[in-house]
Amino acid sequence: MKSSLTFHKVIVGLLVMYLLIPLVGTFLFSIAGKWDHTILPESYTMDWYIELFQDERFYDAFRRTLFLIVMSVGLSVVIMLPTIFIITVYFSKWEGLLQAAAMLPYGIPPIVGAVGLIKVYSDGPIQIAGTPWILIGAYFITILPFMYQGIRSSLRTINAVQLVDAAELLGATKFQSFRTVVFPNIISGILVSTLLSVALLFSEFAFANLLVGGRFETIQIYLADKLNSSGHLTSAIVITYYSMILLLTGIVLKLTFRNEKNPVGSNKKRILSFFKKKYCNKNTAIEGEK
Amino acid sequence: MSYVTINQVTKGYENQVVLNDISLTLKKGEFATLLGQSGCGKSTLLRSIAGLEGVDVGRILIDGHDITNLSPRQREVGMVFQSYALFPNMTVFDNIAYGLKMKKVKNVKSKVKNMIDMVDLIGKEESFPHQLSGGQQQRVALARALVMEPKVLLLDEPLSALDAKIRKSLQKELKRIQKELDITTIFVTHDQEEAMTMSDRIFVMNKGKVVQSGSPSEIYTSPVNTFVAKFIGNYNVCNMEVFHKLVRSTELKGNEVAIRPEVLQLVSVGEDSLDIQENWGIKGFIKDVSMTGNVLRYEVETEESAFLVDYLHHRGEMFEQGARVQILVPKKECIIL
């Protein structure tokens, strides 16, 4: 028992090192001055970060990325939340169809999807190929599985169908029951899937590059472009970028954790299923990131 | 004059009929129980009355109004769900006040206060549902339904998630509140004991049909068929031919005979106290003895079939396993099915 614990610790330790060394290396490189033939840099400097944060292009790219993400995630919440709610509560026999549709994006590689999208939208009635709008569309689809899973499992966890039944019997209209008893109980679940989607889109490159590329320079494309210039600068960008994603993930984890500590459930069984659901949530999220 | 009328209601899901031509009526203030095995359609009937489920055929009337096609919020029906369905984001007070606020009623505060008083939850007003025990959650659910002064109160196995002791005390309390408010109530359970203690009237359901209705004692003492006999009182049900053979008499006619376990008596073989006028005798031996609290239950094996015999658990006198005995069957207690 004890030896197997040490064994586990060693494995985890190795894994953490394997994951962290490149990151630490990149970080050191981003603050290194001269670093040729020593193990650690000979001198340190913040010049690269200063250069990065003084570059107008960086801010523009960041702003564009933010715009894309806010638009696609916002659109997704506004469209998917009522859709999933209505289907689970009132048309449960269509649930299978919705689920299949929501999972479809998993089956299409971004490259294939991008080529198809460019073909379809470069002529015909909707000519949006090369504009940010096509990217927003593609991103909407990319995050569909997360939004779907997140929202649906939140609804399941609180047993939304029964809450709506109870509220309606007490005289609430359908909309009132959604607003007063369903929405407040799933808001933190929605926040988690939203933030996960944001983190995912932040690191999305294939669609961004293929669909708009240099015409609408996002942070990803900016990064790719800078890869060819100074290595130090690139490292600084990577670290900045990584910190932002880390921050986002941290918020997600914190929210999830807070929910688990203070569950909205009313009995033990519910808490258990809540944990399970949350666990599934994370799983799908991780799968999606691969 | 009936207050609730359910008239020939039929409902099915894809390929299965769940409610099959159900008709029943209730008087105002009556406490009625739907009793039946799991899956026989009790919840479906309740949900149909509440309007949470539509019916395929038939009418539902409350207080003279046809409510068959009204939405749940227009029916003035209150319901307590098996898992309570309290709103997790609201305190006890807000849960109970919810319906009043939706209906924009005046004096919300005092009405809710009265209700909290009635269900004995003073001091818990600001607690959230997950901070309450099962029994307390149950009371909140009840208060939330009652504060709306519904015409009919529907209770779907409201006590089944609680342990035996709390259950007993909540049964009493529920009954007290129901009488106090004189509210017409339909209660669902699959526990016959619970049905017996609480109800004015019991509707026994089987496979989507009401098979018998009546007062608890009517149902208990004169079941109309084998299903009711077995489900309600652990009746000994015996095929008539077999019975003729056992008692060496063809006095009774019919298909089957049902006898309650507690009307049977046991005497040792040889001890001849058999009153031929009043009783039949069946020879057998004790196969098993079991005890459920104050009741001793003998399983007596005879040459054709086994009989259950219940005794109150007195001190002393007890038959050992394997003892040869004679069962005394009082003639007038035999029910022909």
Ligand SMILES: Nc1ncnc2c1ncn2[C@@H]1O[C@H](COP(=O)(O)OP(=O)(O)OP(=O)(O)O)[C@@H](O)[C@H]1O
């Ligand atoms: N939404 C549904 N779709 C299809 N079949 C259903 C649905 N709801 C219930 N049924 C079926 O209807 C039958 C009756 O269900 P119901 O819930 O009324 O049973 P019940 O008597 O309340 O049982 P229990 O005591 O277990 O609660 C069951 O056979 C069930 O499978």
Ligand SMILES: [Mg+2]
């Ligand atoms: Mg049920």
